[in-house]
Amino acid sequence: METFLQQLINGLVQGSVYALVALGYTMVYGILGLINFAHGEVVMIGAMLAISSLNVLLGNGVSPLLALPLCAVIAMLGCMALGYGIERIAYRPLRHAPRLAPLITAIGVSIVLQNLAMMIWGRDYLPFPKFFSNNPHSFGGVIISDIQLLIFVLALTLMGLLLLLVQRTRLGRAMRAVAENQQAALLMGVDINRVISLTFMLGSALAALAGIMVSANYGLAHYYMGFLLGLKAFTAAVLGGIGNLKGAMLGGLVLGLIESLGAGYIGDLSGGFFGSNYQDVFAFFILIAVLVFRPSGLLGERIAERA
Amino acid sequence: MPRYYLLLLIAALLTGCGKPAQNPNNELTVRIGASAPLTGPQAHIGKDNESGTRMAIDDANTRGIVIGGRKIHFELISEDDQADPKTATIVAQKLVDSKVSGVIGHLNSGTTIPASRIYNDNGIVQISPSATAVAYTTQGFKTAFRVMANDAQQGLVLGQYATKNLGAAKIAVIDDQTGYGQGLADQFIKSAQANGATIVAHEYTNDKAYDFTAVLTKVKSKQPDLLFYAGMDPQAGPMAKQLKSLALNLKFLMGDGGYTPQFIKLAGDAAEGSYASLPGVPLAKMPGGSEFEKRFVAKYQPIQLYAPYCYDAVNVLIAAMQKADSVEPAKYLPALAAISYDGVTANIKFDAKGDLQGGAITLYQVKNGKWQALETLGTAGH
Amino acid sequence: MQNAPEKRLHKLLHSRSFWVCALLLLPFATDALLGHGWVRILDFAMLYIMLALGLNIVIGYAGLLDLGYIAFFAVGAYCYALTGSPHLATAFPLSIEGGVHWPFWVVLPFAALLAGGFGILLGAPTLRLRGDYLAIVTLGFGEIIRIFLNNLNAPVNLTNGPQGISRIDPVSIANLHLNVTQPLFGMEIPSVHLYFYLFLSFTWLVILASKRLEKSRIGRAWMAIREDEIAAAAMGINTRNLKLLAFAMGAAFGGASGALFAGFQGFVSPESFSLMESIMILCMVVLGGMGNIAGVILGGVLLAILPEMLRHSVIPLQQGLFGKIIVDPESLRMLLFGGALIVMMLYRPAGLLPSRVRRRELGSDEMAEKP
Structure with missing residues (x-):
């Protein structure tokens, strides 16, 4: 039982990170109908920027309590600029091109960002400066650390704020309008380009925070870390129903749980045939299964057009 | 006809890539x-x-x-x-x-x-x-x-060391599913079992992973005395850290892939007390x-x-x-x-196959943030 | 107005016999200038061209973006490796002593068929998916195949896991063993040259098949599906079967070249079949021109030779300029790949050598509305 609860916690922590990243995919998809393949790399750049700025800040004697929010702001600003740039350079000129074109540029952007990051930050794993006392809290044998609690709470808060933004503000209304029908939104006086740019920047800011959470939790960052994380977050978005914000959150948490419970129990359930060696396969199987059997995902209301 | 020029260009580049190999020495x-x-x-x-x-x-x-x-x-x-x-x-x-x-x-x-x-x-x-x-x-x-x-020789010594020197009876193994990790883990398991230990869990990760909480939680539920990780330092470092934060009190042993300064850097103070092996005798x-x-x-x-x-x-x-x-x-x-x-x-x-005969293997442990040599064992039986 | 020598050159470059002679002499010329190593690079270039042409059927003709194409190459390679090495015999005590060692002419079609079967396996559940979803699913499929190859050493040792399979028989045709220098027509022909001719003839076959397909009823149906699936279906085209056929054909070409690769290399392990390889083959097709055979060949040659050229030019250049190496050629190569994908899509979406139809439909004058 203890083990089961522990696996639940592991899954929820991992899942809340997936959910934050999945929001970026789902927002862009909702508005543009485009898979922003390079979104995972934005997460990685966020983590890298945060580590670099933390090292500089701490090196100059800034108090850790001030340095952490500062580095988060720097990483978010950096990623927002990056997200804006990606959209401007690689996607906007192709907005009316055939579907494959922006997907291929997205793969290109992803490769370029990975290799640029490698040239700037090197090939080795960068350690995250030691910040949090790695103090585990034990609740009846189930262990959760400060940072894991922080990740979980922060992720939920951010998701709540995002929902408020989309449903209560002017910008949110504009975003929903563009998602519904670009032409009509244009006629209603919505500046489509501005809304799309802001959507990319919003998603990138969330990605930066997710990057910081990942690297603070595991104590490292690496130029390759964004790719698989991005794929899994995309799976989470599809699982929840792509284009649907609540769906992305739910999908992220569910995927996190499936992965940790899968790695923990499938070996015993399948008599040793499958084991944790197939941990990364689960996400892909779910992706294929959802797309084939329930393409609208868990919470998708509208039927995804797929002609 | 620009495409002919392109072909010519390729041909020119190709020929430019050869390198002269002359030496005038007598x-x-x-x-x-x-x-x-x-x-x-x-x-x-x-x-x-x-x-x-x-x-x-x-x-x-x-x-x-x-x-x-x-x-x-x-x-x-x-x-x-x-x-x-x-x-x-x-x-x-x-x-x-x-x-x-x-x-x-x-x-x-x-x-x-x-x-x-x-x-x-x-x-x-x-x-x-x-x-x-x-x-x-x-x-x-x-x-x-x-x-x-080779993996067989190193796995043999590590298996003996885990059971005899470190006294482990219940052992968990994690490998990184690379040629190196899988080969070493298999040989380690054989040797540990031959020396009377039980393998309570054999789990896997990969050479790009950084989250091991799910497999470590499973390992924890089997209550082993020792965890052997067959892989390289980028995974071993965070793994040591997560071992500590999940409160797994066991001995952490690695092969030569973990014997690096980078392991200590990534694991932080969780590196303390970890073991690793390196073929050969310490240079000193x-x-x-x-x-x-x-x-x-x-x-x-x-x-x-x-x-x-x-x-x-x-x-x-x-x-x-x-x-x-x-x-x-x-x-x-x-x-x-x-x-x-x-x-x-x-x-x-x-030996007859071209493998190193009876090569020595040295065990190291992290003490005060540094790798220190413990002892050197021979690969008997080869 | 062209002057006489230029005209003669033009004529020469369009004569078939010139190209046949040039290609037959290519390994010898390369060998004389640069050594066997470069002939081996040409061999790999031929394999990549075959792969790119196979992927071209799926992407270029039928318009289905496949990001896991290397999986079919892997299936073919493992097929040859398992039948041509003692691995199965040691893993399963029941099979024939020392392995089955089927002759080359049996394994090759078998590998192609098996890979084609996998193509259908992938195609069947994903038929209804739209372009970008399909891309992600195929990416997942490619990774699943690689992870399975990497893990099927337990509970039964089918693939020998990450250790890979070694001691694979070299390709032998009749009694001609391609791994040793052979005396033919009074000349000593080294192994790498023999493989070059083998790969060249297969590339020629693949080109021939592609050309025939392009102009055939099937090819035209594929292109109709690529342009507008609903309209194609309305015209009475069985889109389901034709899409499956595209997957199967592309996969079969991939499988055949995989088998050739395994025989040539003598060793296969899952690390040769990573996602990056799929993306590189995609680059070849995109760079050269989707749907155009000459373009795809150009893309394949460029990308197969580029890394070698970079390695020999970038390091000395940087050492000369800066005294140290700032950008290592591997990352430069990847940057160029990524950059090329972006730039090509933005400025020349139809590729370096576009096919005529493709140029028309991807040109900037076209105003396709958002689907």
């Missing part, structure tokens, strides 16, 4: 090939290999070696295999083209094995400084040697070992991992040439197979 030039990834993620280890090889060749040239009545000038032909099996075969072909007398390489088992077929087909001696896969020397190639304990304990290290660090940079093995590989090759009084691979091959040479890592002798 002494006999003998070429030694070396191959390791000099670019890509493992470049730092590959360059370390190249430097070790280069230093041995420079040393031999300063010593002034005479073989077959002629003074020999050794020339290093170093090629980059990018840790890619395909590139490795291209590089092997190039080394064969350059008429090398012997090859020091490659770094990884995945490149060493496909390249070994080309060396064997062309009768060129190959000594790998670091490939540990058992399959490398079981292909029946007479030209394949290594100066590094070998005759000429400390001196080698001092000279190497002065000339290049701190030793990453396998530079001393490359240094030994070149020297053992040259020693065999001297013994056979020939630089022809066909002639010095029998001398190499029968050699006994005192290198900086160990006394080097090969």
Whole structure:
């Protein structure tokens, strides 16, 4: 039982990170109908920027309590600029091109960002400066650390704020309008380009925070870390129903749980045939299964057009 | 017709890529090939290999070696295999083209094995400084040697050490599903079981992962005394950290992939008390070992991992040439197979397959944030 | 107005016999200038061209973006490796002593068929998916195949896991063993040259098949599906079967070249079949020109030779300029790949050598509305 609860916690922590990243995919998809393949790399750049700025800040004697929010702001600003740039350079000129074109540029952007990051930050794993006392809290044998609690709470808060933004503000209304029908939104006086740019920047800011959470939790960052994380977050978005914000959150948490419970129990359930060696396969199987059997995902209301 | 010009351009570029290989010396030039990834993620280890090889060749040239009545000038032909099996075969072909007398390489088992077929087909001696896969020397190639304990030898010693010296009865194993990790884990499990331990869990991760909480939680539920991780430091570091944060109180043992300063950097204070093995005897304990290290660090940079093995590989090759009084691979091959040479890592002798005979393996532990040598064990039974 | 020598050159470059002679002499010329190593690079270039042409059927003709194409190459390679090495015999004590060692002419079609079967296996559940979803699913499929190859060493040792399979037989046709120098027509022909001719003839076959397909009823149906699936279906085209056929054909070409690769290399391990390889083959098709055979061949040659050229030019250049290496050629290569994908899509979406139809439909004058 203890083990089961522990696996639940592991899954929820991992899942809340997936959910934050999945929001970026789902927002862009909702508005543009485009898979922003390079979104995972934005997460990685966020983590890298945060580590670099933390090292500089701490090196100059800034108090850790001030340095952490500062580095988060720097990483978010950096990623927002990056997200804006990606959209401007690689996607906007192709907005009316055939579907494959922006997907291929997205793969290109992803490769370029990975290799640029490698040239700037090197090939080795960068350690995250030691910040949090790695103090585990034990609740009846189930262990959760400060940072894991922080990740979980922060992720939920951010998701709540995002929902408020989309449903209560002017910008949110504009975003929903563009998602519904670009032409009509244009006629209603919505500046489509501005809304799309802001959507990319919003998603990138969330990605930066997710990057910081990942690297603070595991104590490292690496130029390759964004790719698989991005794929899994995309799976989470599809699982929840792509284009649907609540769906992305739910999908992220569910995927996190499936992965940790899968790695923990499938070996015993399948008599040793499958084991944790197939941990990364689960996400892909779910992706294929959802797309084939329930393409609208868990919470998708509208039927995804797929002609 | 722009496309013809494009073709011409390609042809011109192609021809520009050949390199002249002339040397005006009247002494006999003998070429030694070396191959390791000099670019890509493992470049730092590959360059370390190249430097070790280069230093041995420079040393031999300063010593002034005479073989077959002629003074020999050794020339290093170093090629980059990018840790890619395909590139490795291209590089092997190039080394064969350059008429090398012997090859020091490659770094990884995945490149060493496909390249070994080309060396064997062309009768060129190959000594790998670091490939540990058992399959490398079981292909029946007479030209394949290594100066590094293979997975079976290292796994055997680690299994004995875990059970006898560390007293573990219930052992959990995690491997990274690479050729290295899987090979080592299998041999470790065999040896640990033969010594009476029970393997309570065998879990997996991969060489790009950083989250191990799910598998570690499962490991925790089986309550082992010891966790053996077969993989490299980028995973071992965070794994040690997560072990601590999940409050797993057990001994953490690794193979040579964990014996790096980077492991300590990534694991932070969670590194304290971890064990790792490295084939060979600590340099400080070998005759000429400390001196080698001092000279190497002065000339290049701190030793990453396998530079001393490359240094030994070149020297053992040259020693065999001297013994056979020939630089022809066909002639010095029998001398190499029968050699006994005192290198900086160990006394080097090969068995019938070309594996290192009875090579020693040293265990290290992190104490006060540094790797400290504990003891050196022999690979008995080989 | 063209002057006489230029005209003669033009005529020469369009004569078939010139190209046949040039290609037959290519390995010898390369060998004389640059050595066997470069002939081996040409061999790999031929393999990549075959792969790119196979992927071209799926992407270029039928318009289905496949990001896991290397999986079919892997299936073919493992097929040859398992039948041509003693591995199965050691793993399963029941099978024939020393392995089955089927002749080359049996394994090759078998590998192609098996890979084609996998193509259908992938195609069947994903038929209804739209372009970008399909891309992600195929990416997942490619990774699943690689992870399975990497893990099927337990509980039964089918693939020998990450250790890979070694001691694979070299390709032998009748009694001609391609791994050793052969005396033919009074000349000593080295192994790498023999493989070059073998791969060249297979590439020629693949080109021939592609050309025939392009002009055939099937090819035209594929292109109709690529342009507008609904309209194609309305015209009475069985889109389901034709899409499956595209997957199967592309996969079969991939499988055949995989088998050739395994025989040539003598060793296969899962690391040769990573996602990056799939993306590189995609680059070849995109760079050269989707749907155009000449373009795809150009893309394949460029990208297969580029890394070698970079390695020999970038390092000396940087050492000369800066005294040290700032950008290592591997990352430069990847940057160029990524950059090329972006730039090509933005400025020349139809590729370096576009097919006529493709140029029309991807040109900037076209105003396709958002689907």
